[in-house]
Amino acid sequence: MNTEVVRTTCAICLQDCGMLVHLKDGEIVKIEGDPDAPLNMGALCVKALASLEIRNHPDRVRHPLIRKGKRGEGKWQEVSWDEALGRIADEMNKAKEKYGPESVCWLRGAAKGIQDNVFTRLANVFGSPNITSMASVCYFPHVNAMRFTFGSFLMEDHTNSALVMVWGMDPASTSAPNYEPLKRAVARGAKLMVIDPFETMLAKKADRWIRPRPATDMALALGMAHVIINEGLYDKAFVENWTVGFDELRTHVQDYTPQRVSEICWVPAETIVDAARFYAANRPAAILVGNANENIVLSLQTQRAIYILEGLCGNVGAPGGKVQWTNPPIVSRAAPEFTLQDHVSREARQRRLGAEHVAPFIYYAVPQSIVKALITGKPYMPHVAYIQGGNLLCTWTNSRETLAAFKKLDFIAAADLFLTPTVEMCDVVLPVAHFLEHDALRQSGDLPFLAQIQQKVVDPGDCKSDTQIYIELSRKLGLGDYFWKDEYTFMEEMLRPAGITLDEFRKVHVLECVRQYRHYERGGFATPSGKLELYSNALKEAGSDPLPVYREPPETMYSEPELAGEYPLILTTRKPAVFRHANLRQIKSLRARRPDPILNINPGTAKDLGIDNGDWVYIENKRGRITHKAEYTESLHPRVVVGDHGWWYPEKRVDEELHGFAESCINAITSNSPPYSPEMGGATLRGTFCKVYKVEK
């Protein structure tokens, strides 16, 4: 009997956890966390433990498919790769010739890794500026907030923190690489503060749990800054030597008294004061900032308000704070020379859909603008779309309007693992390889300080990696000169600056970088002033607020008081730990842990509404209603309810409204109309009003 253990990297999400795959006679018999992996240190989440079940699932797309019946009818014919890629290339080139390259939209779902930038490269050499993803509400607000505050991307050094603050994030559910160091820090005696409307498992263990009204976190951060400045609790030496804009900030935060912030956030004033003092007193502190605050209109500026707190307390650059790392010595996948960004001229880029909704430093098209263009034909009509791994009907705002828009496209192709509601609306489907079925380099934007190897452990059959698909599609499009012979040549080229071959990398497995404590002492911050910018002139020049200004979100009892009586509750969402966004609901072991979409509701509120624990309820707002199952949650604010993100029902038939795509999906009731984030163009996904009532049988 031959046994073997392959060291690889999980690629279900972007956290890049190290994994050991045990094989017996070529068959996978066990998957476990790699104790030597620098990020997850041996831990794996439940999704990764279900990797084999995902890979072997009978519903996986295993061959290229071409639609036979009407769109959404579920009738497919298996075809060769040559035919499928040929058809996609023909449709793209036809549209380009007839309507211009911008008529072809390149749409990505959740980030996957380096292949995302290969996708962008292909879109760029094709000449289309209409490239988009979830960037407007995920990762980019946070990266750009850092850019305008610190000048570069910094990471938490929380293994060495005296206090870890977890703000709008649930790392115990979603991020082993953040959770493992956090656990170790807390076991060593570090304090823990959690800011979240929902009492997460970490909140239960925390020294402080602050429960703001969803989407008001910026006000809370500014209220804490008010206390820290007015009580002189900030790091005076750091502020004096390494920041600009302190006087403007001091004046600005005078409006954010604990009393006023208390009214905005529904947090007692004395709790705000205590949280500020606790944060300032326990240094070094690291703040783990989650995606929750990126799903709102004030996305970039809320993140910035939190980073300003870190600057005020001298937690930037210090061991245990937020620090800079060196980059791994591989080709930078985000560099314009890699993505070949200049193949789309400035004028052509300005024609991208939604350009008017984003700041001048943002280059993507805006998803809502693509939908509106398809519905109205203005400013012009897209005709073709290629979708990489995205169940966009469930993850873009206003699902039903997104479906109506996609119906207007002449041709849609997608590469995915499963026939999701979105893939069911396509004309050609490409079977993408599972992460255990192909080699790849992993270098995540979330964790940019290392590169790892992902190894092919089992045969892909007729499936291909996204990168290999782009290489082959580029040839069909007549753009092969911009690509590599195959994905292996590509990987060798990416590794060249590191001076090792792919085979050598398989043995080394990780290229880890080093922390650069107090990097600014060797050349300053990479901002225009060379200092940490509490006040940002660069943002002002880009037409944004130089200091974060709290504005009431759309669709709340304060911004639309005339509807407060009809919609008395505030709705926010969580991502269930067992799924990734709108995926994996067909995986039995995962679904058993979360069989239904759950609405957490305070029992007092529920009883007033005649709702018992476990009742199916409607969540309704201006756009319609969806169903969830009520779960009593004593610790929730009585006026806040928390639903699940990304539901659809793979067990329902395709003719049951595309597997029930809009029945329980929160995005069936989110708005795709302005206001959008003025910098990022993101729509509002959290913190809006609703009503909840029982589904009568």
Ligand code: SF4
């Ligand atoms: S958090 Fe889970 S799904 Fe994501 S990489 Fe780590 S083990 Fe895989």
